[in-house]
Amino acid sequence: xxxxxxxxxxxxxxxxxxxxxxxxxxxxxxxxxxxxxxxxxxxxxxxxxxxxxxxxxxxxxxxxxxxxxxxxxxxxxxxxxxxxxxxxxxxxxxxxxxxxxxxxxxxxxxxxxxxxxxxxxxxxxxxxxxxxxxxxxxxxxxxxxxxxxxxxxxxxxxxxxxxxxxxxxxxxxxxxxxxxxxxxxxxxxxxxxxxxxxxxxxxxxxxxxxxxxxxxxxxxxxxxxx
Numbered sequence: 001x002x003x004x005x006x007x008x009x010x011x012x013x014x015x016x017x018x019x020x021x022x023x024x025x026x027x028x029x030x031x032x033x034x035x036x037x038x039x040x041x042x043x044x045x046x047x048x049x050x051x052x053x054x055x056x057x058x059x060x061x062x063x064x065x066x067x068x069x070x071x072x073x074x075x076x077x078x079x080x081x082x083x084x085x086x087x088x089x090x091x092x093x094x095x096x097x098x099x100x101x102x103x104x105x106x107x108x109x110x111x112x113x114x115x116x117x118x119x120x121x122x123x124x125x126x127x128x129x130x131x132x133x134x135x136x137x138x139x140x141x142x143x144x145x146x147x148x149x150x151x152x153x154x155x156x157x158x159x160x161x162x163x164x165x166x167x168x169x170x171x172x173x174x175x176x177x178x179x180x181x182x183x184x185x186x187x188x189x190x191x192x193x194x195x196x197x198x199x200x201x202x203x204x205x206x207x208x209x210x211x212x213x214x215x216x217x218x219x220x221x222x223x224x225x226x
Contacts, residue, residue: 007040008122012129016136027144030137037130041123048119055112062105069098080206088206092199 016033023029072095079088 007036008044008126011037011040012122012125014129016133020136020140027137027140030133030140034130034133034137037126037133041126041130044119044123044126048116048123051112051116051119055109055116058105058109058112062102062109065098065102065105069095069102072098076202077206080203080208085203085207088203089199092202093195096195096199 011033014033016030019029019033020026072091076088076091076095079085079091
């Protein structure tokens with residue numbers, strides 16, 4: 001992607017008029033430039049399609065993790081109802097792992113959205129540049145006494161059409177979710193401490209018959225004897 005991004009900037013910023021003036025064979029130079037633009041468009045199109053597939057897979061993982069998160073909360077309550085606080089604690093720890101995974105996946109999706117938007121903008125700029133070069137090439141061929149209606153780079157355009165068709169026909173491969181959300185994370189001690197405190201508070205709220213302790217009564221004052 002980095003190589004394509006650099007090439008896109010070079011092609012978009014290229015001064016076609018200056019290149020025509022300095023070229024010994026302007027038509028040949030324009031035809032070569034058009035093929036370069038179209039080859040770059042093909043690579044860019046593939047990167048956009050790949051990023052969209054990645055986004056869909058990560059969104060599917062978010063949906064699955066969200067369902068699993070809710071399920072772990074229900075399991076924790078069932079365990080507490082049966083007097084198994086140890087199991088309830090493990091269930092809540094697993095649920096916190098799911099939430100961490102959802103947050104990380106959300107950031108990945110935001111980054112992919114930004115990347116896709118940037119590539120789509122580059123694609124639009126390249127398309128405009130290609131149209132400009134095509135028109136200049138037609139004008140140059142007409143000036144050279146050749147047909148101005150010849151179809152330039154038809155092989156490349158057919159290749160792009162085939163890529164579009166394949167992208168529409170190909171079903172996205174199903175992948176297993178990257179996180180099964182079954183074990184507690186031990187990577188960051190501070191996060192574990194935070195999660196542990198939150199879990200203990202939630203477990204305390206789940207415990208049946210745990211009313212707030214009443215303040216102790218003050219001892220009665222002794223009466224003075226006569």
